[in-house]
Amino acid sequence: MQHLNVAVLGGGSWGTTVASLVARNTDVKIWARDATTVDEINSEHRNSRYLPGATLHEKLVATHDIAEAVSDADVVVMGIPSQNFRNVLEEVKKHIRAWVPVISLTKGLELDTRMRMTEIVQEVLPGHPVGVLTGPNLAREIMAGQAAAGVIAMEDEIIVQALQDVFKSGLFRVYTNTDVIGCELGGVLKNIIAIAVGMGDGQGAGDNTRAALITRGLAEVSRLGVAMGGRPETFSGLAGMGDMIATCTSPQSRNRHVGIELGKGRDMEDIIEEMTMVAEGAKSAPAVMALARKYDVEMPIASDVYRVLSGDATASRAFRGLLRVEAGAESEPG
Numbered sequence: 001m002q003h004l005n006v007a008v009l010g011g012g013s014w015g016t017t018v019a020s021l022v023a024r025n026t027d028v029k030i031w032a033r034d035a036t037t038v039d040e041i042n043s044e045h046r047n048s049r050y051l052p053g054a055t056l057h058e059k060l061v062a063t064h065d066i067a068e069a070v071s072d073a074d075v076v077v078m079g080i081p082s083q084n085f086r087n088v089l090e091e092v093k094k095h096i097r098a099w100v101p102v103i104s105l106t107k108g109l110e111l112d113t114r115m116r117m118t119e120i121v122q123e124v125l126p127g128h129p130v131g132v133l134t135g136p137n138l139a140r141e142i143m144a145g146q147a148a149a150g151v152i153a154m155e156d157e158i159i160v161q162a163l164q165d166v167f168k169s170g171l172f173r174v175y176t177n178t179d180v181i182g183c184e185l186g187g188v189l190k191n192i193i194a195i196a197v198g199m200g201d202g203q204g205a206g207d208n209t210r211a212a213l214i215t216r217g218l219a220e221v222s223r224l225g226v227a228m229g230g231r232p233e234t235f236s237g238l239a240g241m242g243d244m245i246a247t248c249t250s251p252q253s254r255n256r257h258v259g260i261e262l263g264k265g266r267d268m269e270d271i272i273e274e275m276t277m278v279a280e281g282a283k284s285a286p287a288v289m290a291l292a293r294k295y296d297v298e299m300p301i302a303s304d305v306y307r308v309l310s311g312d313a314t315a316s317r318a319f320r321g322l323l324r325v326e327a328g329a330e331s332e333p334g
């Protein structure tokens with residue numbers, strides 16, 4: 001592939017994993033705000049806080065200086081959680097060159113504005129091509145060398161094909177897609193369903209229950225995603241069903257973990273306090289519900305999760321409620 005300088009912003013589990021994958025293909029600098037993380041990546045090729053036991057690509061260079069990472073970048077990749085994404089992008093704006101594409105790894109919505117991350121990029125950096133890298137991609141599993149597949153979505157077919165080569169590797173297949181809205185929403189919305197599945201698992205639910213929740217969850221995620229402009233077929237692809245399955249079934253998922261702990265009857269505050277990593281579904285749930293109201297889409301599973309997250313119901317009550325809902329035609333909500 002053509003040589004490109006890539007900047008990855010965010011030294012957490014996924015930013016570091018993606019940067020390490022990209023280092024196989026081209027020059028990449030990862031920016032992290034935490035000096036210890038930067039030193040450890042540069043001197044030991046590790047990020048023990050977020051990826052314990054994993055060895056990073058030896059060509060991966062870390063910096064604490066955002067200008068150093070961004071000013072000569074041909075591609076900027078944002079691995080910053082949704083509620084901090086805009087602040088970091090404002091810093092990027094001071095250093096980024098014109099027309100450089102920005103790819104979001106983030107699976108959340110901005111709470112105050114309910115905006116998707118690619119919408120924030122368009123607002124803060126107008127004119128820059130924008131896209132997402134998404135799909136069933138649990139960071140620790142990819143670092144452990146397991147095969148996986150993801151999707152890069154951008155509106156421009158030529159740019160997306162060029163950027164596919166930046167991220168793909170032998171064990172990481174990257175497909176292209178031009179449905180940015182659908183791919184981005186698939187990643188955002190499955191998180192709240194993973195919390196619901198976790199709530200069931202935490203109460204000892206069976207495999208049939210889990211399958212029913214995942215399937216009905218995908219139906220409501222697709223309804224909102226399509227109402228917001230995503231293409232229906234995207235939700236049966238890697239960014240939709242693929243990510244839904246991985247997140248709703250994996251012991252590595254942080255969103256499912258939140259659900260499991262809620263299912264055991266624990267308080268949300270205690271659960272979040274002991275987590276070092278982000279659970280985007282818990283943060284984005286109010287924005288998801290606001291969008292469901294705006295687009296007049298029924299999301300019974302997401303609404304119940306939201307009631308538990310906001311302290312208006314217990315997980316066991318919400319879960320019993322879900323099972324009590326009168327079933328209509330499969331093509332209808334409920």
Ligand SMILES: NC(=O)C1=CN([C@@H]2O[C@H](COP(=O)(O)OP(=O)(O)OC[C@H]3O[C@@H](n4cnc5c(N)ncnc54)[C@H](OP(=O)(O)O)[C@@H]3O)[C@@H](O)[C@H]2O)C=CC1
Pocket residue numbers: 010011012013014015016032033034050079080081082084087088105106107108137138139140276277278280
């Ligand atoms: N982990 C995964 O398997 C996957 C995650 N994602 C998505 O990727 C996004 C990032 O998640 P992930 O890497 O897992 O998160 P983690 O919780 O592992 O790490 C978050 C990272 O963001 C950094 N950060 C937070 N706020 C700021 C800020 N204001 N300025 C600079 N750095 C900041 C943290 O820095 P510090 O350490 O200093 O606090 C930390 O390095 C999320 O939206 C997630 O949904 C997508 C696919 C897979």
Ligand SMILES: O=C(CO)COP(=O)(O)O
Pocket residue numbers: 107135136137138139191194243246247252253254255256278279280
């Ligand atoms: O998006 C992910 C896998 O594709 C990661 O999910 P969690 O944030 O729940 O760990």
